[in-house]
Amino acid sequence: MTPTAMPTTEYKKLRSLNKRNEIAITPWLFLAPGVLFFLFYVIFPIFQSFDVSLYQWDGLGEARYVGLANYQELVNDRAFEISLWNNLKWLVLYLLAIPAGLFIALFLNQTVTGIRLYKSLFFFPFVISQIVVGLVFSWFYDPTFGLLNVMLGWVGLGPINVLGDPQTVTYGIIAAGLWPQTAYCMILYLTGLNAVDPEQIEAGRLDGAKGARMLWYIILPQLKPATFIAFVVTIIGALRSFDLISIMTNGGPFGSSRVLSFYMFEKALSEYGFRMGYGAAIAVVLFLIMLVFIAYFLWSMFQEERGR
Amino acid sequence: MCSVSKASLTVVTAMSLLTNVALAQDKTEKLSGELIIFSDMSNPAPRATMEGMTKRFGEMHPDLEIKLTVIDREAYKTQIRNFLSANPPDVANWYAANRMKPYVEAGLFEDVSDLWEGQISEELGSTKAAMTLDGKQWGVPYTYYQWGVYYRKDVYEELGLLEPGTFAELKSNCQAILDSGRKCFTIGSKFLWTAGGWFDYINMRTNGYDFHAALTGGEIPWTDDRVKATFANWRELIDMGAYVDNHQSYSWQESLPFIVKGEATAILIGNFGVAPMREGGLDDSKLDFYQFPKIAEDVALAEDAPTDTFHIPSGAKNKEAARAFLRFVVSAENQTLINNGKNLGQLPVNANSSVDDDKFLKEGFVMLSANSSGGVAQFFDRDTPAEMASVAMEGLQEFMVLPDNLDDILARLEQARQRIYK
Known part of the structure; x- marks a missing residue:
């Protein structure tokens, strides 16, 4: 199309139409790929899960509509109940990583020779794969040659099989998970501590603040953004605890260390599973739990934005 | 993906004996095109056996291009569901009895009752029941063990x-x-x-x-x-x-x-x-x-006595070659060879094969053929x-x-x- 082929007035009109909408359209164009992928890979599967959870389907043959039967079964399924409680244990105990990370960060936040080395050593567990962490801890807990029982022997305590006892197994795995998670929180706090205003500390010191009071009233408020991020990643980490369970106990003994994500995997995708509908129903429950946290995170971020 | 590696020397010598016999009967059918095999025989000994077996089959049919993919045995158990419907090979490993039922019911395994007519039925009598669902046979066994x-x-x-x-x-x-x-x-x-x-x-x-x-x-x-x-x-x-x-x-x-x-x-x-x-x-x-x-x-x-098997997916492209391969797998000579102590070290499914000179295989063979009058089960997780x-x-x-x-x-x-x- 050439300008001469069109009356100049009309051409100008079209151009100005483009011009006027440019500002409104451009951001959408740039967002489009991201939005499309997000819709296709995140939003759409969520609704698909809701849909599949209403069917009985082995992934191969015909899907049969069963209404809410899968959810009814969940209510009476003790394995599901155990998984739900274990999820709760994970959520609560995993949060210990935040104070632990904070104290290690405070401890490492000083200038002595080789501090960089110490910092990286403390950060090390976060860098290695969860699978390796799981293996290391299962050797540590091993009932026959594990270091834990050797150490318990020194203080005269009998051998225990942490991962073989349904009472202790979940705590044993959480302890393994806390190791890298603490390192993660530590690094978040270390960067946060860099941003702490020295003038405020000086002022606090002049007013006689020391030790715990200094920490609570002067340092911690300034670390609020780091705490928020640490909280977010820890909650997410707790809800996706899968690899450690898979490598350390495979959900056992007799299913007592399963969490929802692992149970969903077992029911829907493992060797003896392929109950897609039932797996999807578990996934929906897990999603609803996550939704509580997602809503909270979004709400607090929204509050923050508005506060500015 | 794996390339077919060198088989052990014994396999090669045994093979040259074998091909002479096998060539005589298979000369009539000329196979061409591609034969894609997915296998779960990923442990070192079974893998070498599988590679040796496909190599021998390939030498019998020079025009046939055989592509063998060995998948980790545990991963295979979940992958099979995907590839059977999305990207079916011509031949795939699996297990007998109830474990093959979902795929038979979903129509993903080919009915190979025609292979079982006549001679093979007699030779493989001991495992026929394990391969039968709805009165039809859905694959062939290649090994079992006590x-x-x-x-x-x-x-x-x-x-x-x-x-x-x-x-x-x-x-x-x-x-x-x-x-x-x-x-x-x-x-x-x-x-x-x-x-x-x-x-x-x-x-x-x-x-x-x-x-x-x-x-x-x-x-x-x-x-x-x-x-x-x-x-x-x-x-x-x-x-x-x-x-x-x-x-x-x-x-x-x-x-x-x-x-x-x-x-x-x-x-x-x-x-x-x-x-x-x-x-x-x-x-x-x-x-x-x-x-x-x-x-x-x-x-x-x-x-x-769990039985491991070969099947033809119903979506296979070269079913003619796949059938020839299955026939080759269960033939008496091949059974003797792949189940000997240097290969799988298990029991051959063909009654005309000989059991390797191994203390445990011999005891197991006697036990299963003479001393299990009650019946032979597959295994708990294959029967349920x-x-x-x-x-x-x-x-x-x-x-x-x-x-x-x-x-x-x-x-x-x-x-x-x-x-x-x-």
Whole structure:
């Protein structure tokens, strides 16, 4: 199309139409790929899960509509109940990583020779794969040659099989998970501590603040953004605890260390599973739990934005 | 993906003998195009066997381009669902009996009853039932192996014990072993199925093969008194302390050091357990085999003998070549070769094949052909539907650790049975 082929007035009109909408359209164009992928890979599967959870389907043959039967079964399924409680244990105990990370960060936040080395050593567990962490801890807990029982022997305590006892197994795995998670929180706090205003500390010191009071009233408020991020990643980490369970106990003994994500995997995708509908129903429950946290995170971020 | 690597020298020499025979009969059919094979034979010995086998088949059919993909045995179990429907090969490995049922029902396996007409049916008579669903055959077997008790002969001799012929003898042996400061049986139940083997045997010996088949087929409630009798027998061993401690934390491989070091004197396992135990230093003077002894006097002995198989996916493109390959796999010569001690070290499925000169294979062959009049089962997790197997084996493991929970476990299994077999 050439300008001469069109009356100049009309051409100008079209151009100005483009011009006027440019500002409104451009951001959408740039967002489009991201939005499309997000819709296709995140939003759409969520609704698909809701849909599949209403069917009985082995992934191969015909899907049969069963209404809410899968959810009814969940209510009476003790394995599901155990998984739900274990999820709760994970959520609560995993949060210990935040104070632990904070104290290690405070401890490492000083200038002595080789501090960089110490910092990286403390950060090390976060860098290695969860699978390796799981293996290391299962050797540590091993009932026959594990270091834990050797150490318990020194203080005269009998051998225990942490991962073989349904009472202790979940705590044993959480302890393994806390190791890298603490390192993660530590690094978040270390960067946060860099941003702490020295003038405020000086002022606090002049007013006689020391030790715990200094920490609570002067340092911690300034670390609020780091705490928020640490909280977010820890909650997410707790809800996706899968690899450690898979490598350390495979959900056992007799299913007592399963969490929802692992149970969903077992029911829907493992060797003896392929109950897609039932797996999807578990996934929906897990999603609803996550939704509580997602809503909270979004709400607090929204509050923050508005506060500015 | 893997490329076909060099087979061992013996395979090559045996092969050249074999191709001459095989060429004579297969010359008539000229195969061309591509033959895509997906295999789960990923452990070192089976992998070499599979590669050798495809190489020999390829040399018989020079115009045929064979593409072999070996997938990790565990990963294969979930991948098969995807590739059978999305990207079907021409030949795929799987297992017999109930384990192939979902794919047969979904129409993903080709009906190969035509292959079974005539000669092959006679030669493979022992495994035909395991390959049959709805009166049709859906694949061919290529190997099977016996289960039984592998024990430390040297320890038995030291304590003056004999192979038990009855459950009472088994228990009195066990008491003597316990008194000598050892455990009777090692087991690693972390991945559950090993407990399924124990249940299979104690149940088949207490109630017989037919009852066991009906139970795994979902026709009998788990709360039945006969099932409880099985668990009562099992509990006698558990209460004696016959099993190694903390078995719920070990895989079967991790449970082997106990028998290799002599801390436990026996293991109930399939014949695949022999190779790692030999590698651990137990030669034939230290390791021996006995059939699981009688429990109830009037019950005929039945055995577990899991069968591994080849199938043609219904979406295969070169079905003609795939059928020729299946025929080649089960042929007597090939069966003798791939199941010998240098390859799979298992039992050939073809009646005209010869069993390798190996102590355990010979004993197993005699046991399965002459001393299992009750019947031959596949294995707990192949005879029960997958879902029931996973719930049940978890219950079996729980029973082995906390036998007091039995009533609760059985009630749960019964609930699962009523839901699953509808």
